[in-house]
Amino acid sequence: MSRTQKQPDDGGEAPDRQGRGAGSAVQSVDRAVSVLEILARLGEAGVTEIADELEVHKSTASRLLGVLENRGLVTQAKDRGKYYLGAGVLRLAGSAAVRLDISQEGVPVCRELADELGETVNIAVLDDDAAVNIMQARGAASVTAQNWLGRRTPLHATSSGKVLLAHLPPTLREGLLARPLPRFTERTITGTGALRGELEAVVERGYAFALEELELGLAATAAPVRAHDGKVIGAISVSGPVYRLDPDRLPDLAKRTVAAAGDLSRRMGYGF
Numbered sequence: 001m002s003r004t005q006k007q008p009d010d011g012g013e014a015p016d017r018q019g020r021g022a023g024s025a026v027q028s029v030d031r032a033v034s035v036l037e038i039l040a041r042l043g044e045a046g047v048t049e050i051a052d053e054l055e056v057h058k059s060t061a062s063r064l065l066g067v068l069e070n071r072g073l074v075t076q077a078k079d080r081g082k083y084y085l086g087a088g089v090l091r092l093a094g095s096a097a098v099r100l101d102i103s104q105e106g107v108p109v110c111r112e113l114a115d116e117l118g119e120t121v122n123i124a125v126l127d128d129d130a131a132v133n134i135m136q137a138r139g140a141a142s143v144t145a146q147n148w149l150g151r152r153t154p155l156h157a158t159s160s161g162k163v164l165l166a167h168l169p170p171t172l173r174e175g176l177l178a179r180p181l182p183r184f185t186e187r188t189i190t191g192t193g194a195l196r197g198e199l200e201a202v203v204e205r206g207y208a209f210a211l212e213e214l215e216l217g218l219a220a221t222a223a224p225v226r227a228h229d230g231k232v233i234g235a236i237s238v239s240g241p242v243y244r245l246d247p248d249r250l251p252d253l254a255k256r257t258v259a260a261a262g263d264l265s266r267r268m269g270y271g272f
Contacts, residue, residue, distance in 0.1 A: 028064070031056070035064050036085065039074060044084040102225060102234050103135045105267040110137035110236065113260045117253060119240040121260075123225070124160035125233065126168075127152060129176055131161040134234075141244065153214065156181050156195055157188050159222035160235040162208035166199040167224055167232035173199070187212045207254040208235075212242060219245035221254040223261035228269030236261045 031054055038045060038053050045053075051061035065083055068074040072088030106123045114121040118139035124131040130152040155161030155176065165173060181190040189195045202208040207223045220239035224232040238257050239245070245253065265271065 031060075032064050032068060035061075035068060036073065036089065039083060039085050044077065044082040046082050050083070102264070102268060106135050106225075106234075106236070106264050107137075109260050109264045109267070110135055113137070113236070113238065113256065114139040117238055117256065119238050119245070119253075122149075122160065122237045122239065123264075124153070124158075124164070124222075124235050124237065126164045129155065129179070131155055131158055131164055131235070133160075141240065154182065154184070156190075157184050157210065157214040158237075159208040159210040159220040159239070160237045162199060162202050162210065163222045163224050163235040164232065166202040166208070184214050185212055185216050189213065207258050209250060209254070211247070211250075217241055219250065221245075221250055221257050223254070223258040224265075225261050225268065226265040226270040230270065233268070234264075236264060 034054055035050055038050055042049070047058050047061050047065065050065065051058045054061060065074060065076075069076060069083075069086070072086045074083045075086040076083050102123060102125065110121040110123060114137035116139075118141035120139065121137045122133045123135040124133045126132075131154075132152045133149055136149045153161060155165040165176065168176070177192050177195065181192070181195065182188070183190050189198060198208075207221055210218075210220045210222075212218060218239060219242045220237050222235045222237035225234040225236060227233045236257055238253050
């Protein structure tokens with residue numbers, strides 16, 4: 001298509017039963033991503049430049065930029081009328097970078113801890129209202145353990161989840177505590193008051209326990225991982241069957257987990 005033959009604004013597809021072109025929405029998303037890629041490549045660009053790059057009318061380019069600007073993904077330089085990538089892109093990229101960095105830096109830490117204790121070691125990060133495990137290492141005693149990698153687990157019923165929940169800003173934490181707390185076993189904490197007390201203890205002692213609160217027969221302990229600014233960005237947990245991780249052994253495992261979390265925190269820039 002030549003640049004003088006502009007694409008139609010409706011995406012060129014027939015409307016569906018709701019009166020909208022299903023393909024048009026997909027095309028709009030594709031164009032919006034293309035705008036971000038153009039600005040990443042050029043540094044900054046005006047409406048005309050972006051319209052030419054996309055081979056669309058200026059009105060279409062202007063609407064796309066308006067939506068992206070409203071979401072903070074692009075910013076307009078008022079004195080020049082040019083657009084450049086906004087802070088929203090940095091926020092999204094920063095979130096992805098944290099997950100990537102903590103996962104990569106956590107590999108040697110988790111493997112060493114798993115080898116030392118013989119149990120399963122995970123790194124979890126907050127994912128909206130759940131903890132998601134992004135890295136896992138298995139010790140010699142956990143060869144038959146289930147795979148937790150990529151699994152989202154409830155915050156109130158897991159050791160990692162309690163760590164992440166305990167260190168959230170109060171407003172966010174209270175918002176999550178206001179939601180129903182599902183029961184998974186008879187040991188699951190479902191009372192808001194009781195959970196608040198548990199979270200206070202997590203902060204005070206520096207680690208969390210979960211003893212058959214998510215699954216019968218499963219025990220775990222977790223400690224916080226901090227970024228360079230001190231913010232808790234993840235949790236390292238050690239989990240295994242209750243016959244190996246009994247109440248007498250858990251405190252010692254917790255201390256070792258705290259030490260490993262401290263090591264990973266230093267790798268993430270904390271304390272420097």
